[in-house]
Amino acid sequence: MTINYLLFDFILLDLQHQIKKTFLQLSLAITTHNRPQMTIKSFEKVLDDSRITEIIIVDDASETDQYEELRRLVKELNSDKILVIRNETNIGMSLNKFTAISRCSNDWVIILDSDNVLDTNYLDAFDSCIFDVAINH
Numbered sequence: 001m002t003i004n005y006l007l008f009d010f011i012l013l014d015l016q017h018q019i020k021k022t023f024l025q026l027s028l029a030i031t032t033h034n035r036p037q038m039t040i041k042s043f044e045k046v047l048d049d050s051r052i053t054e055i056i057i058v059d060d061a062s063e064t065d066q067y068e069e070l071r072r073l074v075k076e077l078n079s080d081k082i083l084v085i086r087n088e089t090n091i092g093m094s095l096n097k098f099t100a101i102s103r104c105s106n107d108w109v110i111i112l113d114s115d116n117v118l119d120t121n122y123l124d125a126f127d128s129c130i131f132d133v134a135i136n137h
Contacts, residue, residue, distance in 0.1 A: 024108065024127050025053045029100035031093065032114035033060040036070035039114040040077070046118050047079060051127065055082045058100040061090040 028046075032039040039057060046052050057074070059067050067086055074082050085103060087096065093113075101109055108130065112118060 024051050024130055025106045026051050026123070026126075027104035027106040027109045028052060028055040028112060028118070029097065029104055029109050030055065030057045030112045030114060031060060031096045031100050032057060032062070032070065033090070033096075034062045034066045035114045036062075036066055036073055039070055040073045042112050042114050042116055043118055044077075046120060046123055047077065047081070049120060049123060051123055053081065053106060054104065055079075056100050056103045057082065057084045058096055058103070059084065059086045060092070060096045061087045 028043055030039060030042055043052075043055055047055070057070070059070060062070070071084055074084055083103070085099070087099070091099070097111060101111065110118065110126070
């Protein structure tokens with residue numbers, strides 16, 4: 001009996017892991033102003049994570065040289081996941097977050113300021129919470 005339960009638990013855990021890998025698609029909504037290097041650092045640890053399917057960066061009317069630096073750094077990453085949008089005028093933190101979120105296409109969005117750094121530990125915890133909610137409701 002114990003062996004059967006252990007086998008069942010192992011199969012269930014493997015099934016949960018497989019579902020998690022295909023279930024969760026996340027967008028990153030990142031807002032920034034005059035911080036190109038920090039913006040890149042905020043997501044570079046998770047850029048290749050398959051759960052992150054898009055990264056929307058909204059620049060809130062940074063100085064031209066800072067915006068161009070951001071575009072250059074994003075281009076160096078060579079990723080189709082990343083979209084950079086620039087506001088013509090500074091609209092402020094709240095509206096900029098709303099703009100970033102509204103451009104995301106996934107159901108799940110992680111909102112970051114450019115001085116936040118995201119890593120896979122956070123994604124794993126987020127993934128587990130979402131999976132638990134989906135399975136238990």
